[in-house]
Amino acid sequence: HYTSPSVLDWLQKMAISYELERGEELLQVIAREGSKDDASVTNTSNNNNDLLLHLATVCARTNLPIASHDFLRDPTGDAIYNYGNLAFLHGFGYGWDEFVQLPSRYSVASDEEVKERQRLLDAVKSNAMKSEGKEEGEDDEDLLASGYDNLIRVRKDERRILLKGVNLWNVYDIDLEDIEENSILIIKKKIEKGEIKAIGQAVWIRDVEYLD
Numbered sequence: 001h002y003t004s005p006s007v008l009d010w011l012q013k014m015a016i017s018y019e020l021e022r023g024e025e026l027l028q029v030i031a032r033e034g035s036k037d038d039a040s041v042t043n044t045s046n047n048n049n050d051l052l053l054h055l056a057t058v059c060a061r062t063n064l065p066i067a068s069h070d071f072l073r074d075p076t077g078d079a080i081y082n083y084g085n086l087a088f089l090h091g092f093g094y095g096w097d098e099f100v101q102l103p104s105r106y107s108v109a110s111d112e113e114v115k116e117r118q119r120l121l122d123a124v125k126s127n128a129m130k131s132e133g134k135e136e137g138e139d140d141e142d143l144l145a146s147g148y149d150n151l152i153r154v155r156k157d158e159r160r161i162l163l164k165g166v167n168l169w170n171v172y173d174i175d176l177e178d179i180e181e182n183s184i185l186i187i188k189k190k191i192e193k194g195e196i197k198a199i200g201q202a203v204w205i206r207d208v209e210y211l212d
Contacts (some may be wrong), residue, residue: 002060002085008052010083010174014068014202015055016179017171026204027058029167035063048176051136060085064206067169069104070200079121081106081195082200091208093156107153109160111211124168125198152211165206196211 001007016027059066067089078176084092084099094102105114151163172191179187190196 003053003056007069007083008056010068010070010116010200011055011059012052012175013173013199014083014171016174016176017167018193018200018202020167020172020174025115027055029204030058030062033064033204037061042103057065059169065091065205066203068200068202070171072199073078079201083202084134086209088205091155091161092153098156109154111160113152121168123199124201125170159210161211162211163207164203166203167205168201168203171200171202172196173199 010201017198018024018026018029037107049150051117062085065085067084068082070082071079073080073082081099081102084094084096086113089096089099092099092107105117108117148162149166153161155161174187174196187196
């Protein structure tokens with residue numbers, strides 16, 4: 001499943017979206033933040049298929065937990081997981097087939113935690129490509145600065161885990177053809193204006209600690 005066409009297509013959108021929002025390649029992050037085995041993740045091939053397979057392999061095998069959910073499959077807009085690498089699935093105690101049908105709100109235990117988690121997700125979405133100097137959304141920025149670290153989540157077996165260094169970004173319906181046909185600046189402006197909307201969100205995590 002990690003190299004299926006649908007997963008490869010989604011990973012490409014994840015990687016492009018990460019670079020758009022963070023100004024850094026996802027593979028560079030994995031090389032810097034991951035284990036020593038991840039330190040040599042560069043690929044010099046110019047073939048897009050080779051590059052995608054390399055991205056899929058590195059993302060699947062890195063010790064950094066990586067996952068994503070989309071807003072496309074549930075008619076109410078409920079976010080459902082659609083990707084989890086080996087480290088993420090191990091940390092949360094799920095197998096692939098079960099995980100990619102799971103509403104991501106099940107990663108928290110109580111209704112209050114569901115609401116708090118949703119506030120954080122909405123803050124990330126609303127702050128996408130926000131122009132520097134904008135005063136609106138400052139409360140969201142404060143929430144993002146303080147809220148997405150040391151998060152307590154629950155595994156399938158209901159054991160609690162602590163997520164440290166949580167990095168969340170929006171995933172847009174953008175592929176290489178869009179990048180080739182439009183400048184990065186134009187795409188960023190369209191996102192900022194809401195002309196291109198997020199179809200999901202993805203996350204990488206520095207560390208997972210078991211509390212129970």
